[in-house]
Amino acid sequence: MAPSRVSLIFSLLLFSVLSMNPPVLCDTNEDDNLLQGINSYRASQNLTTLTKNENAECFADEMAKQFKSQPCTNTTGADTVPGTEPQLSNYPNLLSKCNLNVSDTMDGAVMPACVPNLVSSLVLSNFTQSQYSENLNDTKYTGIGIGSEGNWIVVVLSTSTPKGSFATYNAASLVSKIHPIYHLLLLFLLVCFLL
Ligand SMILES: *[C@@H]1O[C@H](CO)[C@@H](O)[C@H](O)[C@H]1NC(C)=O
Ligand SMILES: *[C@@H]1O[C@H](CO)[C@@H](O)[C@H](O)[C@H]1NC(C)=O
Ligand SMILES: *[C@@H]1O[C@H](CO)[C@@H](O)[C@H](O)[C@H]1NC(C)=O
Ligand SMILES: *[C@@H]1O[C@H](CO)[C@@H](O)[C@H](O)[C@H]1NC(C)=O
Ligand SMILES: CC(=O)N[C@H]1CO[C@H](CO)[C@@H](O)[C@@H]1O
Numbered sequence: 001m002a003p004s005r006v007s008l009i010f011s012l013l014l015f016s017v018l019s020m021n022p023p024v025l026c027d028t029n030e031d032d033n034l035l036q037g038i039n040s041y042r043a044s045q046n047l048t049t050l051t052k053n054e055n056a057e058c059f060a061d062e063m064a065k066q067f068k069s070q071p072c073t074n075t076t077g078a079d080t081v082p083g084t085e086p087q088l089s090n091y092p093n094l095l096s097k098c099n100l101n102v103s104d105t106m107d108g109a110v111m112p113a114c115v116p117n118l119v120s121s122l123v124l125s126n127f128t129q130s131q132y133s134e135n136l137n138d139t140k141y142t143g144i145g146i147g148s149e150g151n152w153i154v155v156v157l158s159t160s161t162p163k164g165s166f167a168t169y170n171a172a173s174l175v176s177k178i179h180p181i182y183h184l185l186l187l188f189l190l191v192c193f194l195l
Helices: 004-019 029-044 054-067 091-097 120-128 174-194
Strands: 109-116 141-149 152-159
Touching: 004 029, 029 120, 029 141, 029 152, 054 109, 054 141, 054 152, 109 120
Parallel strands: none
Antiparallel strands: 109 152, 141 152
């Protein structure tokens, strides 16, 4: 085989590997089960379906990581009243990990729950048959992100208004995540071309 053909195949291979979507490792079944359950509940209340909000999900994951090591009996310190932020001292840090600003999240709702082994039916009733149902009943919420770690599951609701949109403040950071990959790809293509 001529070297140029080897490099062409190599380039194609590399390109297909790089253009594959990364597997969604952090999404567990519990999260999807709860999302379906909550949306069925919303439908039964004649409310709109909540759509997945990736940024809210990022934040839910970060919150769940914080609670992970705490036993179910421990108070979370999280405030479930819409418009007030959970009283976690590192809340701003958690937001910034997801490129979020408190000004875009203050109208959202953060609802942590702890259920041993995250038994699906218990998890759902934890949200639909508690004070949390007040948020689930609320028409102002349009988006949802769910994260879970250990026995903890966190639901974050977003609104379609600017104060609860969970819009990232730095869209450029997304681009900068993509850029190095393309630079690498170009470099490889160049190397292959030169071979
Ligand atoms: C939902 O809408 C249906 C049909 O309009 C109605 O029969 C039902 O009572 C409504 N349910 C609630 C919870 O509002
Ligand atoms: C329970 O929460 C308190 C306050 O957040 C914390 O100081 C304590 O270490 C936690 N206990 C366990 C076992 O995680
Ligand atoms: C968050 O929003 C406030 C008010 O809009 C702004 O002053 C602050 O600089 C923002 N923080 C970041 C990290 O973007
Ligand atoms: C949410 O709506 C359901 C059904 O209408 C009701 O049973 C429940 O009490 C409501 N939750 C709150 C906190 O009002
Ligand atoms: C918010 C809420 O309802 N939490 C409950 C979730 O379920 C566990 C165990 O079933 C309860 O102890 C919590 O109070």
